[in-house]
Amino acid sequence: MRIHYIKRVALSLCAAMSLGLSATSQAGQSVTNAQNAQAEPLTPPYSETFADESFLESYTIIDSNQDGTKWEPYFGKVQISYNSELAMDDWLITPALNLEGGKMYSFSVNILTGNGTTQETFEIMFGKDKTPEALVNPIIEKTSIAHTVYKAYTGTISPTESGIYYIGIHGCSSADTYSISVNNLTVGAAAGASTPSAPSNLVVNTRTNGELKADISLTAPTLDLNGQDLTELESVKLMRDGNLIKTFSTPEPGSELTFVDEVPECSRYTYSAIAVNASGESPAVETKAFVGTLEPSDPTGITLVETSTPGEVTIGWTPVTTDIRGNNLDPEFVTYRIYSEGSQSNLLFSNISGTSKTFKALDDTSVQTFVQYSVVAEAKGGISNYVYSPLLPIGPAYSTPYHESFAEGKASHIFGIYPEDYALWSTYTTEESEIESQDGDNGFLGSEGSYSEDTGTFDTGKIDLSGLTTPTLTFYIYNNHRRRRSKQ
Structure with a gap:
């Protein structure tokens, strides 16, 4: 510097x-x-x-x-x-x-x-x-x-x-x-000594309920520029970005003045005020304020479930009630968007009121697949971050017995991974990993991280456990760090 x-x-x-x-x-x-x-x-x-x-x-x-x-x-x-x-x-x-x-x-x-x-x-x-x-x-x-x-x-x-x-x-x-x-x-221009001093306490409070309005208050001056008591005022003029928006006629010196200003768009504005009497115009008092709503906070409590109708899902969320700075935001002024597969480019639905949306997610209901979506909150001040739903497998469940060995580094069933995890799961072969697969089929699923605290998650598809008295899960793990195999 x-x-x-x-x-x-x-x-x-x-x-x-x-x-x-x-x-x-x-x-x-x-x-x-x-x-x-x-x-x-x-x-x-x-x-x-x-x-x-x-x-x-x-x-x-x-x-x-x-x-x-x-x-x-x-x-x-x-x-x-x-x-x-x-x-x-x-x-x-x-x-x-x-x-x-x-x-x-x-x-x-x-x-x-x-x-x-x-x-x-x-x-x-x-x-x-x-x-x-x-x-x-x-x-x-x-x-x-x-x-x-x-x-x-x-x-x-x-x-x-x-x-x-x-x-x-x-x-x-x-x-x-x-x-x-x-x-x-x-x-400023020359003024007589009895010209008013500047108004004071100019405060602009934006409304956080979605309205493009500001509640403005200020105090008319009580003294002239010479420090003597004012006996009269012709007016106090209030400006936004230099344009007159309100004239308070013949206010009492020292009186509290209020005005509700409706602005054309969410933006930062400069407000100023002057007092006027027969001797001239006072110096200006000035303040800057953002008027309008800020971006809404991120949606929370996102759920994704399959309905009783094949291929149909319902995604839900908790209503957003604050902006990004924690100010109260009337849910009436918040709408939502839904994007497919966690994408920020493939918009499915917009201008959604309420806290859920039911829609057809799968055309071919004969094959099981994973779906995932992003929910975005929107208000006049902008949009929130994209927030992922859980991964959800929909379609017909796999029957038992269920077996997946990732032979030749390929999965024979669907499985889901979470891309935001630091230890990402992926399929491997013996040749590329230099690790022998447990069953000798040249394939396994592995997770690799950079730090000991890194985590990763994967999900299997739906498995039909009906008719099983005591369902049992068996899998083999190999820790490349400790060079040890174990069966659990």
Whole structure:
């Protein structure tokens, strides 16, 4: 993983050179300035995804500790990596922003770290120049985090006077950590101080009963961006993937708001909400959630029996009531498929409701054969694993006396093996095994495993024992490991 970071540095330096960047050293720090910087300051709203390397044309990158490791593009984000001996001291600075004094600007950025337990530290500041010395006004105070999924970190920018400002993200982790990754930096439009703060407690709970619905709750804000009590709200707007799905009109500040959202398909969605009053729109609160059902858990309790009708079988199973994560799943929304011979390609029946299926399994009822099937549970979220039924011999039973010697390595009766066993049974001849058969007919059935705990199972076909007073089973075994024969 650490070599992986070193390779990335080399690639990014080449990219920087192709964009015509210049590297200088100022006051004990390495500065990368974009020569194609914006001629005019940008007026928010402003956003940068860092999805490609074009941001290098307008951002300033400062390697304050001059260790050669600095903020750089990496697979659709911008990232700073560790130094084994030096603490991070690296800045990523936005283009010039034209901000109005007395206004407030919402700020948001998504951040993740390279490890879920190792703490990384950052702070986000703003100021009137793109230098660490000028970036002294906090947007987000120094914060230590450890999470490997993106989380949004938010704050507000409140300049006291109008002018040109810059925002700097300062990576300041301890030495020998991992990395900090950033994407989706946004600065909202200018808002008055009495603009609402963001709604809170946005929670999305998917229904696990098969419905493509989510139960959403959130809390209307109680304060404005200046920390004063709100007296009124025009609305709270709820969005899914940026599209408005519900407007709560004139809600009371601090009130609990609920909504049931019906989605078009099982998928992961981004929900966000803003509050609105006469002064403007609040910053957004955002969360991501999977809505819909997940794959059902595997069927259990599979049975396979022959009915009284020749060649007909009934396969049954226990109803599936949970998804793969153990959430409750209404059996009403679960159907089943049946595949032949344990196969994942030969579909026999689908869209089966209930917990059993009776069907003709054998056309020629004069010959005994084994059958086996797979059962699959299906819901809107997908399908379960294929689960085998037992092997079942159907057709006329063999009469007694019954004798099978596997002469010449071939069976004269059917027998069934379980392919999932580790010690698989198979027929052998003396020539291929270098083991003499007990009765000298050049054939036997054997099982071979790799480890002492490996097991294997085989089944004979049906044998008619009617009329026998004391049925007796006799067989010979030979253990190749112990070189011993015995009769049982």
